[in-house]
Amino acid sequence: MNLLLPFTVLFSSDKKLTNSIKNIFGFYPGNIFLYQLAFRHKSAAKEIVNGLKVSNERLEYLGDAVLSSIVADYLFKKFPYKEEGFLTEMRSRIVSRSQLNKLSIKLGLDNLVKSELFRSYSKSLHGDAFEAFVGALYLDKGYNYTKKIILKRVIEVHFDIDKLECEDTNYKSQLIEWSQKEKIPIEFIVVDEVGNGYRKQYIVDLMIDEKIYSNGRDSSIKGAEQIAAGKALEKLNYGKKN
Numbered sequence: 001m002n003l004l005l006p007f008t009v010l011f012s013s014d015k016k017l018t019n020s021i022k023n024i025f026g027f028y029p030g031n032i033f034l035y036q037l038a039f040r041h042k043s044a045a046k047e048i049v050n051g052l053k054v055s056n057e058r059l060e061y062l063g064d065a066v067l068s069s070i071v072a073d074y075l076f077k078k079f080p081y082k083e084e085g086f087l088t089e090m091r092s093r094i095v096s097r098s099q100l101n102k103l104s105i106k107l108g109l110d111n112l113v114k115s116e117l118f119r120s121y122s123k124s125l126h127g128d129a130f131e132a133f134v135g136a137l138y139l140d141k142g143y144n145y146t147k148k149i150i151l152k153r154v155i156e157v158h159f160d161i162d163k164l165e166c167e168d169t170n171y172k173s174q175l176i177e178w179s180q181k182e183k184i185p186i187e188f189i190v191v192d193e194v195g196n197g198y199r200k201q202y203i204v205d206l207m208i209d210e211k212i213y214s215n216g217r218d219s220s221i222k223g224a225e226q227i228a229a230g231k232a233l234e235k236l237n238y239g240k241k242n
Contacts, residue, residue, distance in 0.1 A: 041128070063132050100127030110126045175233060184209050202220065
């Protein structure tokens with residue numbers, strides 16, 4: 001046993017999680033129970049008393065607000081002459097559900113999430129867990145420490161801001177642009193809903209010139225539309241794809 005490890009690690013109730021957080025983010029958690037909760041999806045909610053179950057949803061709510069604040073402050077300082085609309089769009093690109101899902105998997109956080117769902121049921125599961133982790137970090141270490149970790153270990157390492165600035169990831173908007181340019185009508189139609197509760201997903205068909213051209217499936221209608229539009233853009237070889 002390495003006697004140089006902090007006391008909290010030696011006697012932690014979850015050494016694997018403690019060491020994973022240290023390896024990924026470079027710090028040892030103080031209150032490990034916050035991080036255990038951060039990686040517990042609602043499908044694996046734990047009953048604590050009289051039927052009351054707890055999951056990472058409340059931490060996700062908090063982490064979303066903290067992350068948004070950190071990113072807004074970062075962009076405000078990085079782009080001192082850009083207008084509010086640009087800053088809002090850039091923040092949306094960084095904290096979008098698709099970006100956070102990719103980031104969470106890249107960091108290896110998907111291996112820490114406790115869930116009773118298959119990935120295909122909830123594409124937001126891992127991004128939600130990242131936000132919940134930020135909420136746990138904020139409660140455990142405070143805002144300034146959280147800001148330092150997010151900037152040094154996440155934004156500066158895993159995001160190419162200059163490249164992101166040039167990308168257009170609103171596939172539906174690009175497709176509408178193509179439709180107007182070519183004078184060809186498009187329509188998104190919700191054709192089915194599958195599952196229920198947190199398993200519920202929407203299936204959307206994309207009609208181009210009154211014919212089914214592609215489809216998308218996601219836990220939100222907007223998400224399904226974006227997926228269908230992205231598939232169509234690939235077939236049409238139009239717009240920028242990331």
